[in-house]
Amino acid sequence: MAISSLHATTSLHSPCTTNTSFRQNQVIFFTTRSNRRGSTRYGGARTFQVSCSVDKPVVIGLAADSGCGKSTFMRRLTSVFGGAAEPPKGGNPDSNTLISDTTTVICLDDYHSLDRTGRKEKGVTALDPRANDFDLMYEQVKAIKEGKAIEKPIYNHVTGLLDPPELIQPPKIFVIEGLHPMFDERVRDLLDFSIYLDISDEVKFAWKIQRDMAERGHSLESIKASIEARKPDFDAFIDPQKQYADAVIEVLPTQLIPDDNEGKVLRVKLIMKEGVKNFNPVYLFDEGSSITWVPCGRKLTCSYPGIKFAYGPDTYFGHEVSVLEMDGQFDRLDELIYVESHLSNLSTKFYGEVTQQMLKHADFPGSNNGTGLFQTIVGLKIRDLYEQIIAERAGAPTEAAKV
Ligand SMILES: Nc1ncnc2c1ncn2[C@@H]1O[C@H](COP(=O)(O)OP(=O)(O)OP(=O)(O)O)[C@@H](O)[C@H]1O
Numbered sequence: 001m002a003i004s005s006l007h008a009t010t011s012l013h014s015p016c017t018t019n020t021s022f023r024q025n026q027v028i029f030f031t032t033r034s035n036r037r038g039s040t041r042y043g044g045a046r047t048f049q050v051s052c053s054v055d056k057p058v059v060i061g062l063a064a065d066s067g068c069g070k071s072t073f074m075r076r077l078t079s080v081f082g083g084a085a086e087p088p089k090g091g092n093p094d095s096n097t098l099i100s101d102t103t104t105v106i107c108l109d110d111y112h113s114l115d116r117t118g119r120k121e122k123g124v125t126a127l128d129p130r131a132n133d134f135d136l137m138y139e140q141v142k143a144i145k146e147g148k149a150i151e152k153p154i155y156n157h158v159t160g161l162l163d164p165p166e167l168i169q170p171p172k173i174f175v176i177e178g179l180h181p182m183f184d185e186r187v188r189d190l191l192d193f194s195i196y197l198d199i200s201d202e203v204k205f206a207w208k209i210q211r212d213m214a215e216r217g218h219s220l221e222s223i224k225a226s227i228e229a230r231k232p233d234f235d236a237f238i239d240p241q242k243q244y245a246d247a248v249i250e251v252l253p254t255q256l257i258p259d260d261n262e263g264k265v266l267r268v269k270l271i272m273k274e275g276v277k278n279f280n281p282v283y284l285f286d287e288g289s290s291i292t293w294v295p296c297g298r299k300l301t302c303s304y305p306g307i308k309f310a311y312g313p314d315t316y317f318g319h320e321v322s323v324l325e326m327d328g329q330f331d332r333l334d335e336l337i338y339v340e341s342h343l344s345n346l347s348t349k350f351y352g353e354v355t356q357q358m359l360k361h362a363d364f365p366g367s368n369n370g371t372g373l374f375q376t377i378v379g380l381k382i383r384d385l386y387e388q389i390i391a392e393r394a395g396a397p398t399e400a401a402k403v
């Protein structure tokens with residue numbers, strides 16, 4: 001049996017019908033095993049009746065290369081919804097899934113159709129579409145969006161093998177993060193909102209060195225070689241997805257320090273597509289104007305090289321966008337409230353919520369610069385989008401939806 005149809009038959013078509021034997025988001029393992037050359041899949045055609053949520057999930061896509069801040073972004077997003085995300089309780093300790101009260105985040109690496117050995121044998125990288133099962137990805141994201149539970153495979157990053165699948169129940173917000181959330185048109189069309197983290201080569205290199213040398217004991221040469229080996233497939237299959245994103249966070253070297261090659265001070269752009277349903281771009285001072293702002297002075301402490309904001313309209317892959325930019329870093333995070341008070345359409349629930357979120361996670365990477373600030377803002381916009389969709393379904397549009 002083809003892998004995709006095997007899983008299609010085992011997806012649990014019981015949105016609200018049931019004998020509930022499983023709790024919402026409970027994860028179950030299946031041990032039936034099927035093999036094919038180059039990969040190992042587990043699964044079994046079993047029928048389960050499970051509990052379900054009446055509200056169908058809102059589906060969010062987050063695309064980025066490996067080591068580009070997806071996990072950090074997801075931690076900020078989950079925090080905006082008020083809970084901590086944890087791996088499935090009692091499940092596979094190497095599961096890539098994170099579950100909180102509101103959100104379930106799955107990692108699209110779980111749709112690798114070739115395991116580490118299989119990729120090596122075939123001479124393809126994990127970024128290559130031939131190493132991924134897009135039919136299964138589509139069927140399962142569609143099932144979740146329809147409120148049905150799925151048995152999702154697990155790619156084990158420790159062993160490099162495909163582990164037995166885990167049962168995933170439809171949450172309120174379903175996030176698919178990884179290399180290819182916008183690659184397949186069918187999957188792309190299921191997304192209610194999409195984000196691309198666009199990290200420039202220089203910055204990606206600096207972050208990889210920091211993590212893989214300091215935390216994983218890799219040599220500088222091996223990090224360089226791994227980045228170079230991935231580059232052609234990254235350019236061919238990952239990078240082009242940014243044209244479809246509703247919001248792009250672009251991370252570049254600073255322009256405030258001439259010829260900077262340290263990669264510590266960053267220039268970060270938040271590129272927000274115009275005309276996206278339930279998403280009103282954030283603006284600085286005056287919507288639609290072009291503005292440059294250097295806030296350093298009496299209200300904001302800035303050491304060298306300072307902080308510079310910019311805002312204005314632009315085009316991005318033929319789409320009208322608004323771009324908010326921050327170059328530099330904060331000396332004192334509590335003073336961010338001064339910047340926040342000059343931004344509009346933030347979708348905060350109270351004055352200072354952005355600053356509060358940033359202070360809460362001051363230890364996350366990027367908390368003193370535009371990466372943390374814009375990830376937090378996008379998190380708030382996603383919460384707002386979710387609330388608008390739910391209100392719309394309930395037939396009561398919010399004030400924001402009427403704008
Ligand atoms: N905003 C940031 N500023 C500085 N460093 C960062 C930032 N975001 C991420 N990093 C660095 O990159 C590393 C990877 O971040 P993170 O785990 O969030 O990425 P990821 O895309 O989920 O990675 P992977 O796909 O490999 O699991 C972090 O350990 C940190 O060193």
Ligand SMILES: O=C(CO)[C@H](O)[C@H](O)COP(=O)(O)O
Pocket residue numbers: 066067109116126127156157158160179
């Ligand atoms: O690009 C990646 C996504 O995170 C990984 O390289 C891919 O999933 C393969 O993982 P591993 O190196 O653990 O076999």
